[in-house]
Amino acid sequence: WPRNARRDDGALTIGGVDVRDLAGEYGTPLYVYDEEDFRSRCREFAGAFSDGDVYYAGKAFLSTEIARWVAEEGLGLDVCTGGELAIARHAGFPVERIAFHGNNKSTAELTRALEAGVGHIVLDSFEEIARLGYLAEERHVRPKVMIRVTTGVEAHTHEFIATAHDDQKFGFARETALEAARRVQEIDSLELVGLHSHIGSQIFDTDGFELAAHRVVDLLVAIRDEHGVELPELDLGGGYGIAYLEGDDPLDPKHIADNLRGIITRNCRERGLTVPRLTVEPGRTIAGPGGITLYEVGTVKPLDGLRTYVSVDGGMSDNIRTALYGAEYTSVLASRRSDAAPMLSRMVGKHCESGDMVVRDLWLPEDLAPGDLVAVAATGAYCRSLANNYNHVPKPAVAAVRDGRSRLILRRETEEDLLRLEVSP
Ligand code: LLP
Numbered sequence: 159w160p161r162n163a164r165r166d167d168g169a170l171t172i173g174g175v176d177v178r179d180l181a182g183e184y185g186t187p188l189y190v191y192d193e194e195d196f197r198s199r200c201r202e203f204a205g206a207f208s209d210g211d212v213y214y215a216g217k218a219f220l221s222t223e224i225a226r227w228v229a230e231e232g233l234g235l236d237v238c239t240g241g242e243l244a245i246a247r248h249a250g251f252p253v254e255r256i257a258f259h260g261n262n263k264s265t266a267e268l269t270r271a272l273e274a275g276v277g278h279i280v281l282d283s284f285e286e287i288a289r290l291g292y293l294a295e296e297r298h299v300r301p302k303v304m305i306r307v308t309t310g311v312e313a314h315t316h317e318f319i320a321t322a323h324d325d326q327k328f329g330f331a332r333e334t335a336l337e338a339a340r341r342v343q344e345i346d347s348l349e350l351v352g353l354h355s356h357i358g359s360q361i362f363d364t365d366g367f368e369l370a371a372h373r374v375v376d377l378l379v380a381i382r383d384e385h386g387v388e389l390p391e392l393d394l395g396g397g398y399g400i401a402y403l404e405g406d407d408p409l410d411p412k413h414i415a416d417n418l419r420g421i422i423t424r425n426c427r428e429r430g431l432t433v434p435r436l437t438v439e440p441g442r443t444i445a446g447p448g449g450i451t452l453y454e455v456g457t458v459k460p461l462d463g464l465r466t467y468v469s470v471d472g473g474m475s476d477n478i479r480t481a482l483y484g485a486e487y488t489s490v491l492a493s494r495r496s497d498a499a500p501m502l503s504r505m506v507g508k509h510c511e512s513g514d515m516v517v518r519d520l521w522l523p524e525d526l527a528p529g530d531l532v533a534v535a536a537t538g539a540y541c542r543s544l545a546n547n548y549n550h551v552p553k554p555a556v557a558a559v560r561d562g563r564s565r566l567i568l569r570r571e572t573e574e575d576l577l578r579l580e581v582s583p
Pocket residue numbers: 215217218236259319356358359360395396397398439440441442443479483539540544
């Protein structure tokens with residue numbers, strides 16, 4: 159619970175605001191972002207990579223307000239769909255600091271990226287190379303492009319969020335990356351500036367990042383030797399793990415930066431290659447730790463000899479990570495102090511299936527009762543952005559807190575919002 163404190167009466171605060179006031183003003187479930195936490199993480203990364211670039215990965219959580227924070231802190235922005243691009247544009251995010259990713263960008267999305275003038279487009283397939291080349295030529299523009307490569311690294315994380323092993327959908331395998339570089343260079347309307355690699359997400363050890371760094375430098379050397387060009391940029395993606403549970407030990411941005419810079423500089427110098435400018439794309443590390451979700455307890459159902467099922471007013475529609483990846487979270491009673499004995503609990507949602515768990519195993523006080531507020535920690539990344547309308551549940555609001563004040567940054571969806579899509583009378 160970084161930067162959270164308890165009031166004398168036991169109520170949790172975030173950014174100096176009492177969670178009871180937040181729930182009273184905006185309702186529950188509620189996502190709450192500590193603005194100073196988010197911004198200070200941006201600054202920490204920017205400082206650690208001051209001789210390179212840091213792009214915030216918007217997929218972790220993006221709204222116009224968040225895009226504004228990212229822009230003000232001087233970071234770039236990684237978007238991977240037309241929707242994310244639209245939010246960035248709506249926020250007035252500087253287009254030259256946007257990188258557009260994705261393994262299947264549509265012609266319409268590529269066209270919008272070109273017309274907006276985004277700074278970098280990361281190419282993911284031979285079809286896309288040809289498609290973008292044609293679209294750029296037609297518009298008489300010459301976008302900066304990178305080639306996404308898969309380094310064959312097995313990241314130590316959940317299968318669904320590992321992205322550089324051989325059998326997955328992203329990028330070019332080492333052997334075909336050389337051919338991709340050749341093709342891009344043959345197209346006058348594309349300016350090849352670098353390689354991109356992202357090995358996966360929620361990773362705690364540096365081995366995978368180091369191996370990927372070695373392998374991309376190998377590729378830079380091969381591209382120089384075979385095609386006679388030295389690429390000036392190298393993007394090593396994101397993926398740095400955050401603490402969800404006590405005992406999780408996140409990497410320090412400065413340590414990551416020194417480590418990667420050291421490997422790349424040494425490797426390049428040994429092989430007579432100009433050291434490329436390094437970019438990273440942290441998402442979870444920036445948005446995750448400073449976000450919490452507040453829920454109201456609706457029912458408390460003890461099952462003899464097993465555990466107590468605590469139902470809250472949200473669930474897998476606002477946090478699907480527990481069901482999808484077996485993710486683990488920390489949660490506490492937030493609206494008051496309790497000295498009651500701990501009871502083995504499972505925090506579940508209101509959806510119509512048993513997999514609808516927010517926290518699979520946790521200890522909550524025995525006197526927990528309907529109306530109590532509970533808070534789940536570290537839900538700032540990949541919770542609102544993965545939110546869905548299962549069972550026609552409207553998505554929760556998002557509030558930001560800073561210096562003891564709060565404000566709404568995304569309003570709660572309403573049933574009218576859902577009904578607006580219906581075409582029948
Ligand atoms: N760059 C690229 C190209 C990516 O694909 C991703 C994440 C990132 C950067 C940011 O990674 P981060 O620093 O946030 O780990 N929904 C999953 C995570 C999916 C990550 C997808 N790509 C989850 O909830 O764990």
